[in-house]
Amino acid sequence: EDQVTQSPEALRLQEGESSSLNCSYTVSGLRGLFWYRQDPGKGPEFLFTLYSAGEEKEKERLKATLTKKESFLHITAPKPEDSATYLCAVRGADSSYKLIFGSGTRLLVRP
Amino acid sequence: DAGVIQSPRHEVTEMGQEVTLRCKPISGHDYLFWYRQTMMRGLELLIYFNNNVPIDDSGMPEDRFSAKMPNASFSTLKIQPSEPRDSAVYFCASSLRPGGANEQFFGPGTRLTVL
Numbered sequence: 001e002d003q004v005t006q007s008p009e010a011l012r013l014q015e016g017e018s019s020s021l022n023c024s025y026t027v028s029g030l031r032g033l034f035w036y037r038q039d040p041g042k043g044p045e046f047l048f049t050l051y052s053a054g055e056e057k058e059k060e061r062l063k064a065t066l067t068k069k070e071s072f073l074h075i076t077a078p079k080p081e082d083s084a085t086y087l088c089a090v091r092g093a094d095s096s097y098k099l100i101f102g103s104g105t106r107l108l109v110r111p
Numbered sequence: 112d113a114g115v116i117q118s119p120r121h122e123v124t125e126m127g128q129e130v131t132l133r134c135k136p137i138s139g140h141d142y143l144f145w146y147r148q149t150m151m152r153g154l155e156l157l158i159y160f161n162n163n164v165p166i167d168d169s170g171m172p173e174d175r176f177s178a179k180m181p182n183a184s185f186s187t188l189k190i191q192p193s194e195p196r197d198s199a200v201y202f203c204a205s206s207l208r209p210g211g212a213n214e215q216f217f218g219p220g221t222r223l224t225v226l
Binding site: 041042043044045046049087089097098099101102103104 | 115142153154155156159166167170202204214215216217218219220
C-alpha cells in the first residue's frame with residue numbers, strides 16, 4: 001500500500017534560519033512526488049513535481065530534492081510569509097491518477 | 112482565470128439532512144477531483160472524473176455519498192443523510208491532465224459542519 005510520512009509535524013523557525021522538511025514514501029513504481037503549500041482556510045497550492053531520484057527543483061527560497069525513499073523541502077533564509085502547511089504527495093504506478101498525501105508539516109517563521 | 116470555484120464556503124447542517132456541495136472547475140480542464148480533509152485522516156481523494164465520467168470512486172466512504180458531473184463546468188458532491196462524522200473540509204480540484212506535471216489546482220474548499 002502506498003504510504004507517505006512527513007516530519008516534523010510542526011516546525012518553528014526564526015526568520016533567516018534555514019531548515020529542511022522531510023517526506024518519506026513507500027510506493028510501488030513512483031510516477032511522481034508532489035509538494036504543495038496550504039495556507040489556513042485555503043486549498044493546497046502546487047509547488048513542485050519530482051519524478052526520479054537525484055532530481056531537484058527550486059522556487060525562490062524553496063528547493064525540493066528526491067531520493068529513492070524520501071524527499072526534502074529545503075527552506076533557505078525563510079521569511080514570515082513562508083509560514084504555511086507543506087504537504088507531500090505521491091502517485092504510484094498502481095494508483096491510476098490518485099495522489100496519496102502525507103499529513104503535512106506546519107511551518108511557522110517568526111520575525 | 113477565476114480558478115476553481117466552490118460553493119458554499121461554509122455549511123452548517125443537522126444530522127440527517129441532505130448536503131450538496133458544488134464545484135466549477137477551471138475551463139478546459141479534463142479532470143476533476145473531490146477530496147476531503149480532516150485532522151485525523153489528512154487529505155483523502157474521494158472520487159475523480161475524466162471528461163465528466165467517474166473514473167475511480169473507491170475513496171467514497173459509503174453509499175451516503177454520491178458525486179455527479181453533468182457537464183464540463185459543473186460537479187456536485189452530495190451527502191444524504193449527513194452524519195456528524197462527515198464534518199470536514201471538502202476540496203474540489205481540477206487539472207488539464209493528471210500525468211506529466213500533474214498539477215492539480217484546488218478550490219478554496221467547503222467547510223462542512225454536521226451537528
